[in-house]
Amino acid sequence: MTIYGTSFLAFCVVCGLLGGRLLGWLLGLEANVGGVGVAMILLIVAGGKLQAKGLLGPATSRGVVFWSSIYIPVVVAMAASQNVAGALRGGPVAILAGVLSVVACMVLVPVLSKIGNGRSALPDQNP
Amino acid sequence: MNDPLHAAAAVFSEYSIIVALAFVGAVLWCSYRLAGHIGNGRIHGSAIAISLALVFACIGGHVTGGKKGLADFECLAGLAVLGGAAFRDFTIVATAYGVRLEEFLKTGLAGMLALLTGVLLSFAVGAAVAWGCGYREAASLATIGAGAATYIVGPVTGAAVGASSDVIAISIAAGLVKAILVMLLTPFAAPMIGLNNPRAALIFGGLMGTTSGVAAGLAATDERLVPYGAMTATFYTGLGCLLGPSVLFLAIRLLVGEV
Numbered sequence: 001m002t003i004y005g006t007s008f009l010a011f012c013v014v015c016g017l018l019g020g021r022l023l024g025w026l027l028g029l030e031a032n033v034g035g036v037g038v039a040m041i042l043l044i045v046a047g048g049k050l051q052a053k054g055l056l057g058p059a060t061s062r063g064v065v066f067w068s069s070i071y072i073p074v075v076v077a078m079a080a081s082q083n084v085a086g087a088l089r090g091g092p093v094a095i096l097a098g099v100l101s102v103v104a105c106m107v108l109v110p111v112l113s114k115i116g117n118g119r120s121a122l123p124d125q126n127p
Numbered sequence: 128m129n130d131p132l133h134a135a136a137a138v139f140s141e142y143s144i145i146v147a148l149a150f151v152g153a154v155l156w157c158s159y160r161l162a163g164h165i166g167n168g169r170i171h172g173s174a175i176a177i178s179l180a181l182v183f184a185c186i187g188g189h190v191t192g193g194k195k196g197l198a199d200f201e202c203l204a205g206l207a208v209l210g211g212a213a214f215r216d217f218t219i220v221a222t223a224y225g226v227r228l229e230e231f232l233k234t235g236l237a238g239m240l241a242l243l244t245g246v247l248l249s250f251a252v253g254a255a256v257a258w259g260c261g262y263r264e265a266a267s268l269a270t271i272g273a274g275a276a277t278y279i280v281g282p283v284t285g286a287a288v289g290a291s292s293d294v295i296a297i298s299i300a301a302g303l304v305k306a307i308l309v310m311l312l313t314p315f316a317a318p319m320i321g322l323n324n325p326r327a328a329l330i331f332g333g334l335m336g337t338t339s340g341v342a343a344g345l346a347a348t349d350e351r352l353v354p355y356g357a358m359t360a361t362f363y364t365g366l367g368c369l370l371g372p373s374v375l376f377l378a379i380r381l382l383v384g385e386v
Contacts, residue, residue, distance in 0.1 A: 013220050024365055031283065033365030036216050036338075037358045040223035041231065047224060068221035071353065072173050073151040075343045077210030079180035079310060080151075081198035082339070083303055085188025090300020093271065097256040098304025101249040101275040102312065105334040108248070109320040112241050112330045 005056070005063020012043040139202035147205030154179060174314040174347035181307060219342060223354040231358055234329045238359045241333030246367050249276040249336070250375050253301060265380040266290045272379070273371040274298025275305060277337050280367035287372035306340035313344025322348060325355045332356030336363030 020035020027033060047064075050056045087094070139146055158179060159172035184196025193199030198207035208214070253275025254268045262268055270290040274281025274297065281298030284290075290298075313322070313331075321327050332341050332355065341360040345352045 009221055009224075010217070013217055016220065017216070020361070020365075027365070027369055029283075029365060029368045031279065031365050031368045032361075033369075034362040036219055036361035039216070039220045040226075040354060040358060041228065043220055043223055044226060044228050044231075048228075064221055064224045067218050068224055071218040071222055072176070072346050072350065073148070073155060074209060074214045074218045075346045076154055076173070076176045076180045077147055077151050077206045078215055078339055079177045079210070079343055080154075080184050080187075080203075081196045081207040081210045082181060082184045082307060083188060083194045084181055084185035084196060084307060086194055087300050087303035087307055088185070090297055090304065093257060093260045093262075094274070094297045094300035095304050096260075097253040097271055097275040097301040098308060100256060101252040101301075102305050102308045102335070104248050104252050105245055106312070106316050106320055108244060108334055109322060109327060109331050112237060112244065112334065113321060113327045115237060115240065 002059050002063040002066075005060040005065075006067065007063070008046075008050075008060070009043065009064045009067060012046065013039045015039065016042055136202070140204070143202070143205030144208050145205070146202060147209040150203060150206065151209065171314055171347050173350075177310050177343050177347050181310065215339070215342060219353065219357045222350070222357070226354050230325045230355070231329075234326050234355075237326065238329045238333050241330040242336075242359060242362055242366055245334035245336050245363060246276055246280075246370055247375075248334075249305075250367075250371065253298075254379060262294075263383065265376065265383050265385045267294045268383065269371065269376040269379045270294050270298045271301060272375065273367060274301035276302070276367040276371065277364050278302025278306065279364050280371050283368045284371035284376065288376050302337070305335075306337040309335050309337055309340030310343040310347070313340075314347040317348045322352070325352065328352035328355035329359050333359035333363065336360055336367065338364070 016037070016039020017032060017035040019038040020032040023033040024031045047056065155172070155176050158176035161175050162170055162172035165175070187197035187199055188194070191199035195207045197203050250272040254272030256275070257268050257271035262271065266288040267290055269288055270281060270285035271294065273284035278299045279302070281302050282295050285295035285298055317323065322331055328345060331345070335341050338357065338360045341356045342353065345356045
C-alpha cells in the first residue's frame, strides 16, 4: 500500500530529527544538528534492507517517490513565504554581508572540489 | 455576514493548504511555459518559479508589512505551511530515496572541510563588513558575522553574547539576503563553479549552509543534486551555533582587544 511507503519515510524523518535534536542537546545547543542528514542515511540504509527482503513493492515505493517529486513545489512555496522585504529593509550592512559571503563561498566550490578529489583518488569517481 | 464574498473567504482560509497547492501548481505551470520562451530554454522552469515566488514574497511583504512574504495574505497563508520546515525536510529526505550510500560517505572529509570553511569564511566576511560599516564592539561584530552564516546562527549568537536587538535584526537580514541570493544565483553560477556532480553538490551544501537557499538553488540547477547538498547543509547551522558564540566570539574579542 502506498501509505506504507509514506509512513516509512515519515518514520525515518522523525527518527533523524530526534537524532539531530539529541546531538544538538549533547553539544548544548537549541538546534538540530544534522537531523535531515541522519534521516537520509536511515532512509537509504533501511530502504536498502527492506528492498533486499522484497518488502518495498512498487505501490510502497510510490509512497516515497511522490514526496520527492513534490519537492520543487514545496521549495516554490518556501520561496514565496520568505521575508524578502525584511531582507532588503536590513540596510546596506546586511545586504553587503550577505552578498559578499555568498560570492566568497561560491568561489571556493571548485577549489575544495579539487582538494577532495586529490585525497580520495579512487577509481569509482564517476557516479 | 452571509454574503457570497465571506462564504468564499471561509473556503480560502479553512482550506489554506489546498489553496497553496493549487497556487504553487499554477506558478510552476506558468514558469515552465515561460522557460520555453525565455533564453532558448536555457533557464530552468523551476529557477523561474523560485524567482517569481521571491518577487511575489517581496510584494507581499511590502503590502502587508508581515514577515512571511505572500503567506501574510490570509487567503495564501497555506504557503507558509506547505513551504515550512516540516514539508521542506520531509521532501528533502524523500529525494535521497534511491541514492547510494557510498556517494555520501566518499566525500566525508571534503564535506567536513567545506562545512568548517563555509562557517569560518562567512563569519569572517560578515564581521569584516560590519567593521567596515563602523561597528567596533565584539558582540556586534560576532552577531553580524554569524548572521552572514545563516539567519538562525545570527540571532542565536546575538542572544548568547548579548548583542543589541537592532544588531540582531541586521544579522537576520544578512542571513536572509544570503539565502535569497543562493536561491537566485546558483543556477547561473553552477556552470562556472563546476556544480554538476554529487561531490561538488556536497561541498556546495557545506560551504553555503543555508538549507533553504541550498534546497532551492540546487532544485533550480539539477534536482538530482538536492540530497547531496542538503546532506552537508543540515550540519551547518548546528556547527555555526556551536562555534559562533564560543570560539569565534572569543577570537573577535581578541582581535578588537576587548579581553
